[in-house]
Amino acid sequence: MDFSLSEEQRLLVATIRGFIDDELRPLETEIEETGQLADEAADRIRARSQALGLYAVNIPAEYGGGGLSVLDWMIAEEQFGRTSDILIRRAFGNVYEILLAGTAAQIEEYLLPAVRGERTFSVAFTEPEAGSDAAAISTSAVRKGDGWVLNGAKHFISDGLYSDFFIVTAVTDPAAGARGISTFILDKGLPGFTIGRDQPMMGLRGTSHVEMRFEEVVLDDGRLLGEEGQGLKLALATLGRVRLAQVAARAVGKASMILDSCLGYARDRRQFGSAIGEFQLVQQMLADSAMEINACRLALWHTASRIDAGDEARGAISMLKVQASEMLGRVVDRAVQIYGGAGYCRDLPIERYYRDARISRIYDGTSEIHRMVMARQMMKGDVGLFDIYEQAG
Template structure:
């Protein structure tokens, strides 16, 4: 097995890293202080990213995207972890893989404009009574003579203020349980669609997290994404890739970014006439963080490689979700400890990293939910699976 990067991959990583350092990181302080990104700055970084071919890199090249493999996407997403969520969204896009379910007519209306950056979407699955339990949603879509009538509500919809359409899950056949859930493409400007309050968060400054309300919204026939009744399966399948990249790979990137700053600080900061990095207890924390970053990175790339082989990587992605998210939390916590009082002060970004890291154990399925999935898969696979390299 070759764990090294090809020349092309090394160039890709260097290009993305340089773009983030020169074009995005300078805006982080503005976002943190004001809670938003100026529209002119957002437009500028979008145009620069598009010019470099860095927008919608996860989409097929024949559709105008970057055409990256899963492994290459993981490499890029790890670099995304070196900056703030809202800057990632504006520079690189919210073009979710589930949109590849679009048929020819839907491509022209939703998919291609999203890839080109002319439209932006958000995923609208979470409800007040159905967070990690995606099958517990209550939003309904009932057939009528013109298409569908959508009624219900969603919350914690990331970037909902900016997006102009949503991928919405709704029950179309209550008697069918999880097989009675479908996905719909819902434009924000449709009558009956209302954006509620923006929920302030502990971290992720600049990214809105809104409520959505659907009051008997008329949807035409072409808004059904994929097949009726297969929405939950489609969401769990295609959004698993999102979970791997936007949670797992980015968590690795954030952890690596924090660790690099921590090592630098420990070498420069002196106590009792010696650099902090000379103290064994500090060295122990640094070593543990290195192990966390490297192990999480390897797990992400293994899962991405499995996807590129056309294999089912659901269990590996669940492992990534748990390990990468919790590794990030440990790395940032140690960073605060090593920085001491300055790690708790807003003068340095460490306290921001600490706040931003906490949600990784919650969104896209809480760690506890994924642990259950991992355990069930392990029991089903049996002991031999681990002897043979699970």
């Protein structure tokens, strides 16, 4: 059990931090004001990230990705958490591993261009009437000849305006429940496929979240991703690691950055003749945040190591999703308090961090749903979740 970072891991962290501090964070204020990242800036940061070897680090090297272990990927994602959602998407790619389940032709047409940064895609599962209950979707794909006809609607689909294809869930066998759902790859621009409104959100400025409609969209058989009826299973098998990365690891990185900023402010800001960091009630807030971040980081590294060792770690991923997103909420709430009025004022980014953090407890499965998954895993005897000594036999 060695918790020290290797030379390569230190270099990875330093390279990402330097890139984010020098080239990404300076773009954040403008994105917040205009609501968008200019295409020219998006191309520039992607090219720079590719030159540094930081694009699609989660995808195996044989497909052109970074080929990082899950632990190293989480260490990288922690650093990504130091900037905003849209900048992470454009600079580091958002290449979901679900495409690794594709056929050779799908890998050629979709995965490889995504890893090269030539194509962008999103996952579209949620519907107005089916959010947490992902098996209750009504989008349907009906067999017709040697293809499919898709009808239905999705909403809240992140990055939908920029993406040029989507992984979409649809019911292919209404009698089979959760086993009657399949995933398809849909190219933007197909007849009958409409991208609707960009739904306004509390935070995450710069990232679009769209409604979409499918009206008699004709798909050839080559658009079915994975096996028919295995769509939800495929999503569950591949999106867990994404949750660990995009929610838990980024929350740990974001919270660390926010705590650093609070420490600086607590040293500099003076009231009653003292730095506010000298007041014990402020010290308690700093100490509580440090304790919580530390606990989450160790749990993250432990879970990542378990996955690298071949464990699915489903319960532990759910635990981290809840633990880290709720930790971030408390850390950023304390940050607003420590900064006082300046924390609430838009002149500083603290209020933005507060708004942006709120979604972590909702998307990629709400805290309530992940608590249920955790408890179910525990009832099934997923001992690694709460007693690692059990693993020693």
